[in-house]
Amino acid sequence: MRFDLTVLLPHLDALLAGVLLTAEVCALGIVGAFALGTGLGLAATTHGWPGRLARFYVDVFRNVPFVVQVFFLYYGLPEVGVYIDAFWTGVMALTLVGGAYASDVVRSGILAIEPGVVEAARVSGLSRLSIFRRIVLPIALRTALQPLGSVFVNLVLSSSILSMITLDEVTGAARGVAAETYRPFEVYAFLLVAYAGLTYAVSLGVGALHRRLNRHLVAGGRA
């Protein structure tokens, strides 16, 4: 069989709808993962039970396959009376797993801050909240930006698994198109390159943001 991408042309609208759904679920998931990850990452640096709890959470969500987590949330929770539709299950799953990965990054960002900086702030009489909000968090996030970017890129790749709980995001849409056209090679090859292009664009953007946020750290003020 010849390799012929034009067979995809009549189905572009279905694929585009899938891309939009992927973008939606990923955008919400990334926001959730960022919020959860920041909270967990902060908690994980403490010594008491919040720290232990946060580290246990991260351990569980990093060591159980994402598919199993998704199946548990989508098929398991209704058994105990919690009904959530596929879209919000997807957002929740991405938030929970992304939060676990992001928290590790945020935690090491916080631990990398020089103690002298925080001591100086404390001596200057800043409250604990303002030290955290104005000193610790900005510095930690600046260090964490690039690894956070790759966490989010991985989240976008993981979102393809949501097609297994009937969510017709771009991978789900592509399965439909492959079944309709009988041209699975063209469909999935196109999808592969599309995902790679998307993640490449995201990492380029993160790199540019990283250079911009850190430009004062480079000699001469230019990156």
Place this chain on the structure above:
Amino acid sequence: MRHTGFTVHDGLLLAQGLGVSLGLFAGTFALGLVLGSAAAVVRHFRVPALGAALHAGLELLRNSPVLVQLFLVFFGIPALIHQPLTPVVAAGVTLSANTAAFVYFIAVAGLDAVGRDQVEAARVYGFSRAQLVRHILAPQAAAFALGPLVGLAVNQLQVTSLVSVIGVMDLTKAGDILNLRTLRPFAVWTMVGALYFAAAKGLTLLGHHWERRLRAHAPPLGF
């Protein structure tokens, strides 16, 4: 008579699934390790054309969802070559190639971490390229790469859970079957998750054990 309760045979089914998952993981990880390292050596010696082609292909594999790669190999390639692939072969090919992509980038970083002066010194002593790789580059790069490789191994073990979609009877598929009969998804996915968790934890411990043993003979890393 209803057959919806859990029986001893369900334990066997899960154990069998776990065995398939672990076996698939071990085989594809070993293959990926060899292929990825070989590609990194090709890259290190700047073999024209081949190095660039490998780099582009592996970058594509690293930046696209494994689920889509599985679909491309299992549904796409047979449609192109008119030769059916069994699920196990498709899963093996996909996971090996995917592992190789991640190993490649870890190995490239490991090879780059070996000082150029050592390479020059070895050249002066008349080492051949093969000797250079065997006695100078590989041992140091391996010590450098071990930490990331353990992390990758835990990740790839979880990635094997995706092969259930194309019909490989792994642990996730066993959970699927059990779920269909017992209609107790909450309990089933919790058990499956716990088994994956235990396997990942065991793998991490094993990895750290090896890391300590290999590092014992390696010079301290100068970073």
